[in-house]
Amino acid sequence: MWCTDFARRSVAVFLQFHLPRAFAAFVPRVPNHSLYRALLSLRSDDQTSRGFLMLRCTERDRRLIVKCGLCRWLTTTQIHRLYFPHATLNAVQKRLRKLAETGYLRTYREGVFSEALHAPGPKGKGFLEEMRVTCSGGNDVSRQLPHLVGVNDIRIAVESSTIIIFTAYSTSNH
DSSP states (O other), X not given: OOOTTGGGSOOOOOOOOOOOHHHHTTSTTOOHHHHTSSSOOOOOTXXXXXXXXXXXXXXXXXXXXXXXXXXXXXXXXXXXXXXXXXXXXXXXHHHHHHHHHTXXXXXXXXXXXXXXXXXXXXXXXXXXXXXXXXXXSOSSOOTTHHHHHHHHXXXXXXXXXXXXXXXXXXXXXX
């Protein structure tokens, strides 16, 4: 059977090869555990190591990290309301996952059905130090998470509202 457009398509060919130990010892940046096996372990494109994962941190990401530092822990819904108002929840979760995998955020979830909470990760804390933003609280998860989530809900409602609340009082002399 002859295919006329075969030359226009990409062909993937899997090759197995063997590097002798003497040759492998001279290859730079080869981990030691690979030198003692017959085949070196190879990684495909979809198996990117977390150490090599790079992310372009946008201005929105920077504001999100600062807000997580100031509020200690923010839920996915709170972040969705603040920074992704017109995006789907799935898109928000994907971005938060990328930020967590690269170390800008860390994620905590109490149970399978509970909502994820996000705080600055190691790279995020370094970013906060560069910005000279002081964060309240330590590295541990607060024991009063429902209270903290409620306080942050009120904070977000006040910050995102455009309604100005006036206090009315009477000065009549009865």
